[in-house]
Amino acid sequence: MRIGFSVPQFGPFADPDRTAALCTALEALGCHSLWVADRLLAPLTPAEGYPGGKEMPVRYATHLDPLLALGLAATATERVRLGSSTLNALWQPPLVLARALTTLDLISHGRLDVGIGLGWMREEYTAAGVPWQGRGARLEETLDVLDAVWRSERVVHTGPLWTIPESTVLPKPVQTPRPPVLLGGFTPYALERVGRRAEGWLAASMPLPYLQGLWAVAVEAAERAGRDAAALRRVFRVNPEITAAPADPAETHHRGTVRQLCDHLRLMCSAETDEVLVDLQLTTDSPQEYLDRAAEFMAELAESWDERDRLVCTERAV
Template sequence: MQFGILMGDQPVSVPPEEHLDLMLRKVEAAQKAGFTYLTIGQHFLYQDFRWLQPIPLLARLAAELDDHVRIGTTVLVGPLHHPVQLAEELATLDIVTRGKLVVGIGTGYLPHEYEVFNMPYQKRYGLLEEQIALMTKLWTEDRVTFHGRFWQVEDRPTHIHPIQKPRPPIWLGAMKETGVKRAARHGDVWTITPQQTIEQVEKLVGIYVEERQRLGLPLNKLPLRRELQVADTFDAALTDFAAVAHGKYVSYAASGMQLLEAERVREEFLANVQDHVLLGTGEQVRRQIRDIAARLPIGPLLIRPHWPGMDADQTAGYLERVGREIVQPLADLESIDFDQFAPAAV
């Protein structure tokens, strides 16, 4: 099993040079701990937290990569970019990384980002599908003609092609049947989001497999995003996770509760996270991952090593422990293949 990290945001109160230093420390610590995928997402005009823009940041981090490590966007808000510009920037990034780029792309979920770019939020899925189609042509053809609903290119030459052929892998996230089918049609894999339970994913994998087979497309293991906290006991892992993550969970739920001040609150938090967060001792978390790998065709497993407010030493310590207790012991773990999800013959 391969593992990766999601590099995220920092409070805007943190000096930008300190933010960059933190990113460099993450890359160093993650590689030392055995992680093989380093990824970051994207937001614009974000409230209270700073998201460094992924393409220039990843170009800088590429200088720090070990030979076996890949780097990627998870995810770019695709429809906010013109596909010609984005295709050329990503092809350049693939060259800069010497063919180690993974392109995670999606629609995002914040309407205000579309408003400021004067893009129609209600048409975001159509924009994304057309964008991927045009970028693929720009990456694989010497001259491009494209007549779409949103973008037009008339017999123009292309001058930047990625190292990877025919193009860098495209990862598409989805949570519902329509999105999973879209990922099957337009991406190389469906990225499983961290909020989905294993039972929900099992149902959707069958839909994904059926759509890929209908189109005659190959099946590749599915990246799985999960939050993970390891400690000396389960209770300590829950406490540690709540201490760093509760702010985000509270904001997601638009609730003002203060976690872990009472048993009732602890139980509420545990009920909210227990189906999609890997918690416990090293052995407990390894068992949870083995159980998932026995039920789902997954890989890599992507985790978040840093929450806003954590410093570089805390993040490096987290990565060292997860590497020692989870990544290295599970290096030889193989998840199941897609056979059990194939449609039954009629």
């Protein structure tokens, strides 16, 4: 199991100096990765509610740009992987996105994981001037353009939405043949795309039967496409609601004590390449408390590591 945390970028953490300092401190704890999220706006009267039937957290109205925040994290760290969970990639032309992501891979010396999703808020698409309808087809062509830029010496693309004349687009990313691409989503269509096109799935902590049903779709799609399903990565995000007293066992995929939350995450991580992403930005306004809680999750989750990894984490934290 690998352990990641969110890059602090929302609400009181939307301060570049604070973000950079916390990224350095999180790496010193011994985690494996840091991840940005993506919000464009917070409508005052949203037509649709936040996923899960709750109101969107107020602090999401204050945010740093995800790609620039990744640049901060890249310069503030040396070892951890850096990713997006998720980047709403359809709000900009894919050639422009490819250039930005290539630059981030170069800045981080090959530590970038490209995590892409479709988002869920219509208002953001309207504000960005991008149609809500046809998002799946737009994502497919976006992936085509990214591949053309990253894999080809001479880049050319002709599609329904974008045309790139035969061109030279340099430099290329450090990672070959491309930075790993992970896709979000929780529908059969999304999981089929993961198996067919991506290196992994940006998932969430969820009840195990739901996970098993969705993951089977990705595995079958990978096998149909002649790909190695066992090589697919899974990153399980949890936005924890931390309680002092034990919570209902049926809720521990998102609510409970730190131990309950970590016990559920351990159950989900059945492969060595599985990863957890703990987003603590809704649990505190204090940078020190953020780090204290991160250390608590590290200590609990480290029970599933081998002895060598435990020793490395301890040495770095000291």
